[in-house]
Amino acid sequence: MTRPRRRGCCTIIHLREDNARFILLAVVMVIYMAAGATVFMFLERDNEVKEKEDYNETLTAFKTKYPQINDSDLDALLALHSKAEAAGYVGNRRDRWDWPGSFYFVGTVVSTIGFGMTTPRTIGGKVVLIFYGFFGCAGAILFFNLFLERIITFLAYILRAIHIRDMKRKGLISETKNNKGRRPSQTSDDDQLDAWKPSVYWVMLILLLGASIVALCASAVYQPVEEWTYFEAIYFCFVTFATIGFGDYVVSQRESYANVDLYRFANFIFIVIGCCCIYSLFNVTSIVIKQVLNWMLRKLNCRCRVQRPNPGRRNAITPGHLTKGGKAPTVTVTDVDGDSDSEYRRNSGEMISMKDFLQANKISLAMMQKELYETSQRGHSHKREGGLQGGVGPMAILNRKLGQEDHFDSGV
């Protein structure tokens, strides 16, 4: 309770490790993007050249066939036509700015899909868009986050219930577990259950299945109605649900559909549920990516933690460590063992628990809380530490850090 310097060290080191992870992720992302750029270049380059030639040949053929056409007239028409096409004035397209069209447009704004099939073309529309979009996007982010919270809570509940049932079936815990009369010997059962957490991989798998089912069902509707291939419909679903929204395929653009209101409603529901599912899936996946980053940081010998028996040592992870790649002299196995986070990961093996998810996801809120708690506790260094016996794992770190407020309130 009164070891003054260790917590201060941890604060600095955690901060530096967070920075290292952030920089590592930036580097990984750039490499990933560079690799992706190369792959897509090889996949698409030939097609681009061919399509470009086709277009130029057709244009030349047209001009040859009708030599009397003034070039500037044709160019003006073509330029106007492509603008009109982009704005949806050509062919049997629906009106863009009737009420359903406007609602559809607003939906692509707040969800940040932004197909671009409808865009504000007046100055007034653009000005309103900026202010409207600001609150709309913030609201939609809150909506996605609340959905994520609800679905994770639900899945954790289900997974835990399944686990308890399995345990009971195997006779590993007593059937009287949930009864009110509790024997002292049940404490070990409870401990066993407490140690179990739903794996983030299971949650990821379930969300992946859920998102896939939504996409497959939606595609089955879109394929006949929009006269796309089934694969095109799936591609559209991914691009839309991920809120990328290229706009190369957009549903509900024709002037008339059978059961147009029903189709629009189904479309709305598909997009809302699809976006929510994929958003949740991406966030769960990002936790797995964060674990990979942690593993990479360890491999890069950047686990420059304070050795527990030597609380005065301050070792910082800096980008320099990363680029040098050399083994920092202060990094030892005991350092890593001394860190409860690593110990937790060792203990749980491959399984990333919901605790990891909760701690790491939604931007390491635990870290933020810790940092802010520490900021708010600055000057209280003599009250730091003393919670190390609180358990293992990220949530235990949180418990330790936050539990001290109790000590402070009652114990000082």
Added chain:
Amino acid sequence: MTRPRRRGCCTIIHLREDNARFILLAVVMVIYMAAGATVFMFLERDNEVKEKEDYNETLTAFKTKYPQINDSDLDALLALHSKAEAAGYVGNRRDRWDWPGSFYFVGTVVSTIGFGMTTPRTIGGKVVLIFYGFFGCAGAILFFNLFLERIITFLAYILRAIHIRDMKRKGLISETKNNKGRRPSQTSDDDQLDAWKPSVYWVMLILLLGASIVALCASAVYQPVEEWTYFEAIYFCFVTFATIGFGDYVVSQRESYANVDLYRFANFIFIVIGCCCIYSLFNVTSIVIKQVLNWMLRKLNCRCRVQRPNPGRRNAITPGHLTKGGKAPTVTVTDVDGDSDSEYRRNSGEMISMKDFLQANKISLAMMQKELYETSQRGHSHKREGGLQGGVGPMAILNRKLGQEDHFDSGV
């Protein structure tokens, strides 16, 4: 420590309240979208009609001027032309699928901007996009989340330092505050400082300023280079940084620029920083929206909390309460007062603290942790409660809930 039933009640009620908030947000979002649809319809409808007429007139005039042109020839050319225009084959446009173009495309995918100026047109490209985009988007979400965490930590640190300086200037805390020799009387100073948290409004304001500065600087670059008006450049910045990405304005599309490499690099940096800032801003704004939702829930008389002196009562917030709108008999002022969350809000008045931010933002992680903690602690009801003296506010709730693990580890 041994009041068994109250915590169980709270659990159920918190869950129900979360559901009520989620449904309320969904309703609010639909109303907001409906209102937005109406506004945009009025703003854009006339322009649409006028542009459509202009296009049809020009087309008719062209056909009148050149009656010898076969209609199907012209239609085929126009259709091909608009496709070619959308694919960027027309005019002095850059190649879409050279390496820089491919990198740009990949950037719009992982950031979910999705301008759509470049889209995969081969089956292979589309298949790869789905798998590539899956991990790319998840990685980018992690990147944005880590950025948010870093910037919030940084801002909280700065704001707290400013606050302490102000306090010192006013003589409210002693200058020896940070010295090692601490007098017992300083405990009250510490309490005072602990009670202070940076306001989420300040953080929001700073992020808004930051995002605005990035957008204004970027626009100042885009305006002359892309030959847009300054307002068009700002509109582009908002649409891009919010990852909406309509594609009506896209930078770096022409074949040649002065200092093309520098421009592309600056463009990349602008978009990365802009997206990060706006993402953070949206998330902070979503907390304010959540506070508004909480206020609305209170106004709707849905604060169906358990009266503290009567731990056995279970009052659930359900959608039914919302739609009925009637005052539930169990809702009293003492109910609200008994709830530390409300009390906290009362105490801090208008100010939503960083604790609120941390608790509410990034999907009520605190709630998730609580839920999961409770799930993991199911069957431990006799060890619940007893942390009510731990403080006031959402983080205090977290402290209470999580602090109990310490009690469990050491006290049972």
